[in-house]
Amino acid sequence: MTRRSLLLGAGGAAVSAPAIVSAQRLGSAPLVSVVGAGVFGSWTAEQLRRRGAKVTLIDAWSPAHSRSSSGGESRMTRAGYGRDEIYARMALASLAEWQGLSKAAGLPILIPHGVLFFFQNDLSYLLASLEVHRRLGLATQSLDKAALQARFPMIDFTGVEGGMFEPRFGALMARRAVQTLVQRFVASGGSFEQRHIDGVSGVPAADRIVLALGPWLPKMFPRLLGGRIVATRQEVFTFAPPAGDARYSPAQMPGWADFNGGDVFYGFPDLEGKGVKFAHDAHGPEVDPDTQDRRFSDQALAEIVAFRDRRFPGLRGAPLATAEVCQYENSSNGDFLIDRHPDEPRLILVGGGSGHGFKHGPEVGRIAAELALDGTAPDPRFSLATKGAKQKREVI
Template sequence: MTAIAGAGLAPGAAAEAPRRPAAPAVYDVAVIGAGVFGVWTAWHLAKRGASVAVVDAYGVGHARASSGGESRVIRLSYGGDPIYSPMARESLDAWAEVSARGREPILHLTGVLWFSPATDAYMAKSVDWLAANKVEHRRMDLAGLRAAYPQVVFRDGESGFVETKSGALIAGRGVRAVLADAGLEARLLKAGPPEPDAGGVYAVGPDLRARHLIYACGPWLPKVFPQVLGGRITPTRQEVYHFGAAPGDLRFSAPALPVWADFNGGELVYGMPDLEGQGFKIAFDPHGAVVDPDTQSRQISAEGLARARAYLAQRFPGLAEAPLIHARVCQYENSSNGDFLMDRLPGHDRVWLLGGGSGHGFKHGPAVGRRMATHVLEPATPVEPRFSLATKATRAERAIY
């Protein structure tokens, strides 16, 4: 594949800003969607010498995106899952490198605290994986949890552990930084289904043609491909709340409190310490109502806020009366069981569907992008069966947390 050539200055123009390379007549790859999967795919393709165009209907890290907004958890614990734990470990290193090169941090290494009933099998498998792979962590019994984090109410019979080198990512800033790190920009363009012309390339938009297409448009995937993905990728409404601690109360900020995850009976509640002045974050992981990402209401519900306050009163009583300083409504893009989608569009050898982040995908952007770029540049690479279109059912039976 042909990369964009570097540009030099014209004679006598030494004082002028460097000119951007001319766009190729036909790009090697067009990535449709500038969310985390799309920008990291573009990053890997560009680093390997491909010419890449990135388009998004609303822009990079926009307010309606699943990859927009403030913070996301980056953790390695997946109940010992043989795919997602290694992918998260690979991705953590890549995020750290891009964060170190930026003007503002993307990665905050607060640690990630997990707590659950001591008999929980998922948690035990997670700890076993961390130990077997020599990932730094610290186990704690109930007494240890209460001593280390007195601002949290732990219940009798619970235990936990801390991934000491994990933490949080700043989402909207992160996707913009990755694209800039690749030397790319995104065009504001709403792309439809693929339409190849007589020359075997795809027309994406005015003056934009490419040999390969990657549709990484998150919750918009089933809108672009309703016959293929309708019911297989389902956007659900998810509310996120940020509460403000009292002035001078540092108990709910790092390093006094890490990112945390309460895993009880298969239901996950998670949150962040106050990062960058955004307040203490809390979110409920179970799927909300099915929505349209273009038109759903972005106002939080009274019921959701009441649930958040009730949880604070039980687990973080020091914040029971804290003011809500801001909140956000976004969406998950769920596959039937939580596995990602990375497969060819039926009938098109050079068109790929990439998505199904299912609420846990943001952290995996670097590893997903590397896999996707490899598929395009090395077409014989087999599709991971768990990421295949064939395994995406229409009945929700969530298995990935």
């Protein structure tokens, strides 16, 4: 995984030819190198393996390491995407893969405690989500304020006009999920190598090279992807619930998101005793994943505590359990990037998780694998051409 700005075609200048010389014709056991063992890269490697490719997965550190966007404890899986049916469908298809991986693992990967979205003022996102879910046959429940308060008494729904509950979805245990997937990938014939790749020229010779580098992807191709994918600082906090109070357990409390216009807070119940999680889904300042300060800020903590005390009055005064600093890698519009490099078609670029990508790992991997092996074009939304240089998130 590179840590230097490289030059390649539209992104700069040269990649030495041996790095991407075809080792054999695509067909029988094509050779594919996947660089980046986060959720996108690991699922791409597994989907390629299932399709008969000989796959080497490479990362400079261990899968889902602490500085990656796939590290950490929990990620939300949900099909609520407003009018963006493409992501609802991808989440639903991916859910089956996560369920299978969770059943095969020694510890749970998917915790299906349900997901609750609630809304103030503008209900357009809610209504659009419910319409998509009806078409998909999902058992999503529409709840008015009275029903919300009766069913989820640990939350104060002041100002809320309506909500939706997705009973099949919940939390994915992120680091465990990726590490389990890579273990099973290797046990099934794939190869994992922990090594530093200083540019595309350092990747082993292969028929295809998939670059799923998360926040390091724009560092590899600064001229091509600079501004199109941007890493931003994100802070996450957990608080210890009161002793003996089971309201904040996964058996009673869902994952949740409070939609207030474009301002969204979200969180989880007390998963595996780590504490009740809170985060603000707003893009922080742009950062370098190699050098950003991983200490939490007093300002971010104060903002979360103020929100917590207003929406979750039973947690007022709850002690801070953990504080973590990570990053999103945001595409300019929030859509994923799954496309060929414009000057070297044997390079596949996969990234732009944009804070909502983890749940879609299985489907992103499938789409990337089909592009690499069969040339099947992804949905145009995932093309490089749709990513401008100005940040304007359109997917929430």
